[in-house]
Amino acid sequence: MWRRIWALFRKELLVLWKDPRSRAVLIGPPLVQLLVFGYAATFDIRDVRTGILDADDSPTSRAVVALFAGSPTFDPLVPLAGEAALRRAIDGREVAVAIRIQPGFEAALRAGRPAPLQLVLDGRQSNTSLGILAYAQEIVDHFNQALEQEAGFPGPPARLEIRSWFNPNLESRWFIVPGLTGLLSMVVVLVVTALSVARERELGTFEQLLVTPYRPLEILAGKALPALLIGLAEGTLIVAVAVFWFEIPLRGSLALLYLGLIIFILAIAGVGLMVSALSRTQQQAILGAFLFVVPAVILSGFATPIMNMPETIQTITLANPFRYFLVILRSVFLRDTPFELLLDQIWPMAVIALLTLTAATVMFRRRLY
Amino acid sequence: MTAPPRDGSARLRIRGLLRKEWLEILRDPSSIAIAFVLPALLLFLFGYGVSLDPREVRIAFVKPSSSQPAESLAEAFRGSPYFRVAFAADIVTARRLLDRREVQGIVSLRDDFADRLENGEAVVQLVLDGVDANTARIVQGYVRGTFAGWLARIDRGSRAPPGLTIEHRMWFNSEIDSRHFLIPGLVAIIMTLIGAMLTSLVVAREWERGTMEALFATPVRIREIMIGKLLPYFVLGMGSMAVATAMAVLLFGVPFRGSFLALLLLAGIYMMASLAYGLAVSALARSQFVAGQVAIITAFLPAFILSGFIFDIRSMPWAIQLLTYIIPARYFVSSLQTMFLAGDVWRVYLVDGAALLLIAAIFLAVARRRTRKSLE
Structure with missing residues (x-):
């Protein structure tokens, strides 16, 4: 039995490897995606084009503008001629934010009345805008403290000291790149397994396989094992790039990472084989794979946290293997979480793997006899 | 190959191709x-x-000794709708909560908080x-806000008058709901699926099965083959655009402040660019496996990540920003977000539309060239 599986295993790998185009598809794109998305997928806020409409034009208002000019976040500053120019600049997305200072600003500040600094933000990217607002608030806080000290007031009786664990500079790349390890391995494994049987069926070689002494389980193993190997190789490559190129710290144990990766790949291979068993053509297989990948990514916490979702959707995510693997990836990379604390992520994934592989076997039997 | 018959029969041929394509769909x-679906x-x-x-931020609050100011700060957090507070006896317990991802932050006070506050x-x-x-x-912003509010309350009277304050207006999206900008972008993603992915698969299948060559042997011209392939998917794509827009507005309450004319115009141009891309990919790849992969990798994923749909292009490194200029979805997402939230800004549409037309022309030329070559 093992010899037969081995033969099929070799044949599957050869099919993928000997076609130069499918070989290229297996190696090139994941690497390119990792590099491009590693840089592109960011929630960081930098180089904010800032429109300035200073209608007060007093020493104080100019000092406030200078504070923004001195911040590395607000760059470049674009002077705006008036209300119409401000509206134009925001409408046309020429600036991400506009700072408006009304006449009488300095006078109000002198008289001890609140002096408003107006920020016009672009709601077409409300997430960026909220970040910009937070940075502006920080600058204003500093300004006020300096003002109070100048006037001889003591500082506030309490201050907030902020530290961020695991990712001291709050770089979103540290959040996204470990996730990409799972995402890219998932796509490769899913496509390889989903297409494996569909291709044979479309080319008519599946009938030939059926007249051999293979049992369904052996065919399944022969199809799943190459995917496991390819997925592991892919995952290893991506982890290496994450660590050596993106310099993401890898603080936890590699053994734990690989344990998670193997179980995850098996779960995904099961899904891919199910898709394969259901589809008659390669087109259907690719679409089927796609129908799985998109929800699996969206409902995983890859880009947007699961806890922001409504309760019912959160419950649905419990069936998503990627959700668990993401936690494992991020915990191993950044937190160095011990094994016991990750058990609650590993066992659900193992259950899912068992279910998908069993379901795939059952579907194969149906298709074969 | 004989010279194709002229004029009147062209319409007939295209109609035949369209019928075949519809039946296949x-x-x-x-x-x-x-x-x-x-x-x-x-x-x-x-x-x-x-x-x-975030709907609700879970924080651990470490409050070792009970004192009046510590209680009032705890109350400020507990009373805020933004937080769900878990009290922890010491920092070790709190840290365990953080390790288990049960809380997203820890606010901790030292034992001598009250005394130090006096000083x-x-x-x-x-x-x-x-x-x-x-x-x-975001959590940091919420905590800062709550802390500042508490400070202002306990500090009343003895402190300096308020200095500078920020008044902010979130134009176009005053409820600050991220879904309002995500859902319009989704229309572009859905059209990319149909344009680039479905088309490249369908045409690659014809190449793979050799039916494309069979078509070449008929008097049908290449231009007619391309029209026959593009038109049905154009209709399909515009149909799904209409469904998606209707759902966005009616079901999810995303405002639509622009004009339908602009939507039809830009969506039409984007659909053309997308279809032309799918056609070019399949003509180059000629196998469904490769065409499918290439379409996902070069059209679908970039539409997701490099278009400004979720991740703001302005935050990317400049090299990546340059790269986004060749992603058609970038232009359409920008126009869609403007159209839904800001209303018609024709300056934005004009730039985006022109770029999309250029991209469509380039890919159509590539597809045409690659298709002709195989005839020789």
């Missing part, structure tokens, strides 16, 4: 699935599943779970 349930599924998922706004040197420590940097930043 209708007979393969997966085409219908991608055109109607997938858009609906995506919209549901995004409409309900994707949000960048004006109290420290409130905030520890953030930095793994999810975006959420951490």
Whole structure:
């Protein structure tokens, strides 16, 4: 039995490897995606084009503008001629934010009345805008403290000291790149397994396989094992790039990472084989794979946290293997979480793997006899 | 090959091709699935599943000794709708909660908080779970706000008058709901699926099965083959665009402040660019496996990540920003977000539309060239 599986295993790998185009598809794109998305997928806020409409034009208002000019976040500053120019600049997305200072600003500040600094933000990217607002608030806080000290007031009786664990500079790349390890391995494994049987069926070689002494389980193993190997190789490559190129710290144990990766790949291979068993053509297989990948990514916490979702959707995510693997990836990379604390992520994934592989076997039997 | 018959029969030939293409779409349930089920599924998922706004931040509050000011700060957090507070006896317990991802931050006070407050040197420590940097930043903003509010209350009278304050206006999206900008972008993603992915698969299949060569042997001209391929999917794509827009407005309450004319115009141009791209990919790849992969990798994923749909292009490194200029979805997403939220800004449409037309022309030329070559 093992010899037969081995033969099929070799044949599957050869099919993928000997076609130069499918070989290229297996190696090139994941690497390119990792590099491009590693840089592109960011929630960081930098180089904010800032429109300035200073209608007060007093020493104080100019000092406030200078504070923004001195911040590395607000760059470049674009002077705006008036209300119409401000509206134009925001409408046309020429600036991400506009700072408006009304006449009488300095006078109000002198008289001890609140002096408003107006920020016009672009709601077409409300997430960026909220970040910009937070940075502006920080600058204003500093300004006020300096003002109070100048006037001889003591500082506030309490201050907030902020530290961020695991990712001291709050770089979103540290959040996204470990996730990409799972995402890219998932796509490769899913496509390889989903297409494996569909291709044979479309080319008519599946009938030939059926007249051999293979049992369904052996065919399944022969199809799943190459995917496991390819997925592991892919995952290893991506982890290496994450660590050596993106310099993401890898603080936890590699053994734990690989344990998670193997179980995850098996779960995904099961899904891919199910898709394969259901589809008659390669087109259907690719679409089927796609129908799985998109929800699996969206409902995983890859880009947007699961806890922001409504309760019912959160419950649905419990069936998503990627959700668990993401936690494992991020915990191993950044937190160095011990094994016991990750058990609650590993066992659900193992259950899912068992279910998908069993379901795939059952579907194969149906298709074969 | 004989010279193709002239004029009147061209319409007949195209009609024949269109009929064949429609039958193929209708007979393969997966085409219908991608055109109607997938858009609906995506919209549901995004409409309900994707949000960048935390609903409720869970924090651990470490308050070793009970004192009046410590209680009042704890009350400020507990009373805020933004927080769900878990009290912890010491920092070790709190840290365990953070390790288990049960809380997203720790606010901790030292034993001598009250005394130090008297002397004006109290420290409130905030520890953030930095793994999810975006959420951490938002949590930081909420904590800052709550802390500042508390400080102003306990400090009343004895302090300096308020200095500078920020008044902010979020134009176009005053409720600050991230879904309002995510869902319009989704229309572009859905059209990319149909344009680039479905088309490249369908045409690659013809190449793979050799039916494309069979078509070449008929008097049909290449231009007619291309029209016959593009038109049905154009209709399919525009149909799904209409469904997606209707769902966005009616189901998810995203405002639509622009004009339908602009939507039709830009969507039409984008659909052309997308279809031309799919055609070019399949003509180059000629196998479904490769065409499918290439379409996902070079059209679908970039539409997701490099278009400004979720991740702001302005925050990317400049090399990546340059790269986004060749991604058609970038222009359409920008126009869509403007159209839904800001209303018609023809300056934006003009730039985006022109770029899309250029891209469509380039890919159509590539597809045409590659298709002709094989005839020789």
